[in-house]
Amino acid sequence: MAGSRQRASGAIALSAAMLAAAAATLMAYWPGLMTWDAVRQYGQAIDGDYDDWHPPAMEWLWRQLIPIHAGPAPMLVLQVALYWIGLGLLSAWAWRRPRPGLGVALASVGLLPLGMALMGAVLKDCLMTGALLAATGLLAWTREARRAGVRPLLAGLALALLLAAATLRFNAFLACMPLAVALLPARWRDRPWKVAATAIVATALLMVPLPLANRLLHAERSGVELSLVIFDLGGITEESGTNVFPALGVANPIAVNHRCYSAVKWDPYSNWVDPPCPLGFEPFRAWAARTHASPTRLWAGAILAHPLAYALHRLHHFNINTRFLVHDPVERAVQVQSAPNDWHYTVHPGPLLSAIDAAATASAGTPLGWPIAGITLALGVLIAAPRLASRPLIVPIALSSLFYGLGYGVFSVAAELRYHLWTMLAALIAAAIAGADLYAMPVRPWRRIGWAAAPLVLVVVAASAFRLS
Template identity: 50%
Template sequence: MTSRPVIFGAIVLLALLHGALFWPGIMTWDAIRQYGQALSGQYDDWHPPAMNWLWRQLGLFGAGPAPMLVLQLALYWGGTALWMQAAWARGRRGATGAIALLALSPIVLVLVGTILKDSLFAGTLLLASGLLAARPGDRAARIVAALLLVAAATLRFNAVPACLPLLLLAVPAAWRRTVPRLGATALLAAIPLVLALPLANAALHAKRSGVELSLVIYDLGGIGAFAKTDVFPRTSVANPVAVNEDCYSPISWDRYAWWGAAPCAIGFTTLDAPLKAGHGPYGWWAAAVAAHPLAYAEHRLAHFDRNTRFLVHDADLPGLSPQSDPNPWGFTVAPNGWRSALQHAADATLTTPPGWPICWLALGLGLLVLRPRLGDGDPAVALAWSAVLYGFSYLPLSVASEVRYHFWTMTAVGIAAALLLSQRATWQLPRWRLAAAAAPLLIVVAAGVIARA
């Protein structure tokens, strides 16, 4: 029996067991809001309208989260199977087993079982990259992969750094043979990725929700908190410096939003109109950053520290959703001892280095020290670039600290490491280079452990 039927047979069995544990899928507040728009056919741009529209089409197969769960399972396990097949075809038996083991990460299994744009995004990238790795000479596979990557770019506003290195694999090798050609090809390939989200929103007539204000408000709050001054537009709130100091958290912007038990007196509701006056929200943002660059840097680094679970106390950070939030349709996941055990394992993993996104980013940087040349067309190198660029995009762009944002980074770095570290040529590199590659991971693990101690 060849490897392909064995791999795909095992994957189908795992996908079925995975789906049974989480059926019909965990729905968080985000998914509840998205499903409501899927039912109505009226979209806004707070969450990706393309996903809401897709969910509406999946309604042909059934109501609720189940069809989206099936899609997430198909993307994730289909992509995993393709990467395992690619490793096996290259004679990397150890890498094949490592990819299978990584796919069973409790954190990832819970995320796939939860209806999230991040899970859909990561699954789409996993399938697209798997096609490119398993079918490198197949033109049809390259076209399908390219279309999947453009589709994925409609799901996250910071999708371009993740999608671009993978899309470069889909072009003819001659287009990336030299650095100038690679640069020109990258610029051309970035165009459809940049346009995907705004064009999808326009095609679906998505209403403007002001979602972009969340980042502006959070940055203004962070600058004000670290600079001990008021950089917000004038409001009727007395003593805005003290109010902001009480509201600001390096973990997330949630106190500035309208939800929650104690929304800040200075927040989305009170700042919507003032921010849009004058030079607009980005004018306010630019002026604050220019006036207080060190405070902005402190805020961004403090948030990135929490976002990547680096020098933190794990109990202060949000965990994974164990159950659906209350929703008008009564969708819930039935109690299950196996799923509860998996959830406990995921929660426990979050307190260890494999659950810290900063460790995967550090490992990804180390892999790029070993093999930095994207133009060579090595799928593992493209994965590493995709994961690292996407992970670091949250340094300037994030407003919350949840491990789901790093789903793709953790998965992609794991597969890239399995492939690159299983190559004999990797271990024949100069010792100084191997040491430089290992240094980032060793440093962040040691620092993270000390901080938690």
């Protein structure tokens, strides 16, 4: 009886701590930090005229919230609520087992400084992370549900959240697929070939929500997909010394591209830089409209003709993107003030905002802010997973982290840390559960633990040595 009361008191204290952490983010960043992306999205939410540069589904949702409260506040509350609801469900799952230590560890994942700071900004990456966390919490509880009808209901809610997440980023299917497969009936994945077939079908289905939402909302085509095409053409041209751009009327395109190209991000080719790159977005889009040529076919042909140059370009970008072998900070880890906007929405400086921002920027210089550490941590967890009691939950979470993180080796045109928020959080969640399982084992498999730790240790040592060199 005393033990039950103690566990109940601990659960109440932990719930209060999570509510306090959520309140801290809301108070520090109220009414919600608006980057240039959010400013553009809010304008379209007000007008109801969408284009597909940013996810129209998010803008449509924002439009539905405006009657409740104008500005970024409703979106801020929504994404912070999803974030902590997901972590709360995971913590409650652990507490019920009963594994209170694991419950505290899972709740503590939410205190990752980058997570606290990024969730204060209204961004598609943060809303997607919140939806994925809530779906993951529901996935944990589907394994506990015993009453008839409860498990399908929880699984259905989780799948709905995954479909919603898939409308927010074109590469979100990589994060959603492992979780979706784990939510499906066990008979669909009781053989390796069934797992493979289910994963393929789930991947195909999860690639549909984004274009479907765009079409249903009559979003205007913005040419956003050209950013990846142009960035890769620039990288191939830079690495191969051969021009792979179409005829854009530019003299000496190799030299021009050398001035425009940066392995960090595609922005020098965008239409918001001054002066614009002659090989950039507007000239390229005009060429495509004039010739009716397929940019995708041009892109694929350039990759096939220069695979080594493409690989070098992608590896250089991925290295910077994941903060692996880099000397200087790529850019500020998180934003601390809103972009100028017509509605004058802004966050106000204060001790709480300063403390969260300082912790986030400081942690960005440590493995807690290196996406490569999250990727290799997820890989290590998968190495350890086969002998763990919670592997049916650990494996999909770790795979979601790993697939999404590695996906930026191909699907990336910039190097902001917000892109990797889910990768880092999911890796920490999977590692916490795996660590608790290993601790509970009467005889620990030390050799497997060593192999599991090796990827993260090697990466951290190499990254640290490079920074000190």
